Amino acid sequence: MYSSAYFTSCLTFFLSVFFSIVRGEWNTKDFLKREHTLIKPYYGSSIDIPYWQYIGSTMVTPNHIRLTPDLQSRQGAIWNSIPVTNRNWELQIQFKVHGKGKDLFGDGLAIWYVRDRLVDGPVFGSKDYFHGLAILLDTYSNHNGPHNHQHPYISAMVNNGTMHYDHDRDGSHTQLAGCEVKFRNLNHDTHLAIRYENDVLTVSADVENRKAWKECFKVEGVYLPTGYFIGASATTGDLSDNHDIISVRFYDLDLPDDPKAKEDRSQILPSATYFEPPRDHVDDPKPSAMSGIKIFLLMLFGSIVSVACVVIGIMFYQKHNEKNRKRFY
Ligand SMILES: *[C@@H]1O[C@H](CO)[C@@H](O)[C@H](O)[C@H]1NC(C)=O
Ligand SMILES: [Ca+2]
Numbered sequence: 096m097y098s099s100a101y102f103t104s105c106l107t108f109f110l111s112v113f114f115s116i117v118r119g120e121w122n123t124k125d126f127l128k129r130e131h132t133l134i135k136p137y138y139g140s141s142i143d144i145p146y147w148q149y150i151g152s153t154m155v156t157p158n159h160i161r162l163t164p165d166l167q168s169r170q171g172a173i174w175n176s177i178p179v180t181n182r183n184w185e186l187q188i189q190f191k192v193h194g195k196g197k198d199l200f201g202d203g204l205a206i207w208y209v210r211d212r213l214v215d216g217p218v219f220g221s222k223d224y225f226h227g228l229a230i231l232l233d234t235y236s237n238h239n240g241p242h243n244h245q246h247p248y249i250s251a252m253v254n255n256g257t258m259h260y261d262h263d264r265d266g267s268h269t270q271l272a273g274c275e276v277k278f279r280n281l282n283h284d285t286h287l288a289i290r291y292e293n294d295v296l297t298v299s300a301d302v303e304n305r306k307a308w309k310e311c312f313k314v315e316g317v318y319l320p321t322g323y324f325i326g327a328s329a330t331t332g333d334l335s336d337n338h339d340i341i342s343v344r345f346y347d348l349d350l351p352d353d354p355k356a357k358e359d360r361s362q363i364l365p366s367a368t369y370f371e372p373p374r375d376h377v378d379d380p381k382p383s384a385m386s387g388i389k390i391f392l393l394m395l396f397g398s399i400v401s402v403a404c405v406v407i408g409i410m411f412y413q414k415h416n417e418k419n420r421k422r423f424y
Contacts, residue, residue: 130177131186131325131345133160149173150213151220151328159339162204162220162329165194170220172328173340174212180321182356183348185290188327192234192247192279194336200279201235201334203247206289207326208319218260220328226256227323227365230289230298231270234279235334237262249276249287249311251296253319253367271296271367272312278302284341292348293355294318316368321360 130146137144137155144155153171154161162171186206194200205219209227216222219231234247250273252258252266260266267273278285283304290297296317299308325345329338349356 126347128181128345128347131175131179131343133173133175133340133343135342146176147173148176148213151215159191159341162327162338162340163331163335165196165331165335165337167331167333167335169335170215170328170330171338172213172215172220172326174326175324175343176212178322178324179208179345181347181349182321182360183292183350185288185292185346185348186325187342187344187346188287188289189284189341189343190232190278190287190327191281191285191339191341192232192336193339194280196334196336199334200336202330202332203234203336204232204327204329204338206230206232206287207328208289208291208323209326210323212324212326215328217262220330221326223260224256224258225254228253228291228296228317228319229260230287231260231266232276232278232287233265234336236265238265238267243267244273245275247276247279248273249278249298249300250274251298251312251314253317253365255364255366271314271317271369272298274298274311276300276302276311279336290348291317291319314367314369318363318366318368319360320363320365 133144133147136157137147137160139145149155149160149172151171152161152163152169153173154164160173162173163169186208188206190204192204203219205221207221207225207227207229209222209225209229211222211225214222218225218229219233221229229252231250231252232247233250236246236248246265248265250266250270252260252269253271254269258269260269278300281302281304286301288297288299288301288308290299294317295313295315297313298311300311301308303309325343327340327343331338
């Protein structure tokens with residue numbers, strides 16, 4: 096009896112380790128929370144999209160949510176109406192940015208985890224001096240001077256309400272990190288993953304139709320409160336593009352027995368301990384598709400744990416049996 100319980104828990108441990116390693120890829124093993132998720136068909140049985148509200152130029156069609164059309168001076172947004180109570184989560188966004196412009200297009204879109212929702216403003220169609228996290232998908236380079244990166248550019252900004260997003264510098268002096276991602280005018284689906292786990296923010300993209308995430312950046316020491324809202328917004332100015340959201344999926348990454356999960360994070364101010372120092376941007380994107388070595392090590396680790404489980408299990412079983420036998424003598 097004991098030995099089978101032991102063996103089960105040993106195997107459970109091994110499986111949970113295995114899946115947490117594999118998670119870097121498409122993580123369908125995590126728990127999808129419907130109240131923060133936006134998938135087709137957008138309209139349920141009612142005339143409202145369950146859990147979501149939209150403003151501005153946003154148009155909902157059966158196949159996408161168009162935040163802005165490919166026309167000048169538009170701005171639109173879609174906002175989740177339920178505050179996020181999870182401390183650890185991952186957002187996966189399927190989106191499409193496309194338009195007639197070959198060389199001139201803009202301005203871009205932003206994915207938000209912020210306090211104030213449904214407020215339009217100058218930061219890609221939403222509020223400046225915001226509280227929370229912005230992931231900015233900037234397609235137009237406003238910066239006239241020598242730039243240390245190209246566009247489209249994805250960056251992260253954490254704000255406690257005091258900082259201004261400076262378009263003239265493409266937000267470069269307030270960003271936590273960023274990377275170039277060529278996500279515009281592609282024929283296949285483009286995806287973005289924003290993972291926030293144990294105060295580590297990881298942003299990855301899949302724009303090469305590989306069904307695998309490629310890490311854009313990872314920043315430690317990012318402190319975000321619970322109770323904020325998820326949203327997406329976009330804007331066009333003199334230049335334009337269609338900015339479409341196809342789906343938003345929210346995965347709950349909280350572990351039930353994590354003592355840290357019990358800490359109340361609803362009242363903290365958003366902050367980040369690490370800011371990207373002003374320096375030349377050296378792009379070194381690491382492919383996150385599992386390398387042969389990683390798969391080999393994973394399998395090796397798996398076999399060692401399995402063998403250990405079996406050996407210790409048998410030892411336990413024998414000892415247990417000995418005890419039982421002794422009792423009869
Ligand atoms: C808000 O953030 C700014 C910039 O990081 C910082 O200087 C300031 O002290 C913060 N304010 C509070 C109240 O934490
Ligand atoms: Ca810009």
